[in-house]
Amino acid sequence: MSGGAKKSGFGHVVVLPRAFYDRDPRLVGPDLLGKVLIRREGRRTLAARIVEVEAYLGADDPAAHASIGKTARNAVLFGPPGFAYVYFIYGNHYCLNVSCLPDGTPGGILFRALEPLAGIPEMYKLRGIETDSDLRKLTSGPGRLAAAFGITRDRDNGKDMTTLRSDLYIADDGTLPPQALITKRIGITKAADMPLRYIVAGNRFVSGR
DNA sequence: GGAGCGATGTCCT
DNA sequence: GGACATCGCTCCG
Numbered sequence: 001m002s003g004g005a006k007k008s009g010f011g012h013v014v015v016l017p018r019a020f021y022d023r024d025p026r027l028v029g030p031d032l033l034g035k036v037l038i039r040r041e042g043r044r045t046l047a048a049r050i051v052e053v054e055a056y057l058g059a060d061d062p063a064a065h066a067s068i069g070k071t072a073r074n075a076v077l078f079g080p081p082g083f084a085y086v087y088f089i090y091g092n093h094y095c096l097n098v099s100c101l102p103d104g105t106p107g108g109i110l111f112r113a114l115e116p117l118a119g120i121p122e123m124y125k126l127r128g129i130e131t132d133s134d135l136r137k138l139t140s141g142p143g144r145l146a147a148a149f150g151i152t153r154d155r156d157n158g159k160d161m162t163t164l165r166s167d168l169y170i171a172d173d174g175t176l177p178p179q180a181l182i183t184k185r186i187g188i189t190k191a192a193d194m195p196l197r198y199i200v201a202g203n204r205f206v207s208g209r
Numbered sequence: 210g211g212a213g214c215g216a217t218g219t220c221c222t
Numbered sequence: 223g224g225a226c227a228t229c230g231c232t233c234c235g
Contacts, residue, residue, distance in 0.1 A: 068221080071220075071221075072220085073219080073220060073221090087219085087220095088218060088219060088220095089218090089219085090216080090217070090218080091216065091217025091218040091219080092216070092217060092218080
């Protein structure tokens, strides 16, 4: 904004409130496109624009972790909205979700791709890849973006993402909502035809084709 | 540039 | 014991 430059590069940002997530994931998903995921990493700020997400529902969605009922692992999905659900997959990768719908009703949004905005050198460091390697591969894919933001289950699962007191939250920086496209979800075998993937039209950081 | 596949930890049956 | 909301490396065209 105007005046003195801020280290983060962001001026007026508004953290998305809990009510934003207290809705069906099929409404929350497209509304998250264009919003900004922010991590306070020590004195540094990591920020990236959300360009690809997927909705995961409850009992009616066989691909959703919540479809098997509440367990120790997926409990966050059954809790109140606006909390981070982080799980470990394929022995190598973490994936970040945010819970939706009121306490007792499961649902969430998986973050699949981001467009880096600030703290890019730190993201490369966290990914453990060369600083001059392809920027598109930095945060394009759920495992990649989690690594770039230093997200782990121990550190972040169950964290409130609706407050500045948290070191991981989502904000609106005033960018106009982008045009959204809806497609089938990626990388699943069950319920693979449900149109629950939301992407920013034409954005080069979107994963897949 | 695309298909094939191994690595690897955790959870649930 | 098998499945898994992935990634990056091969090998082939």
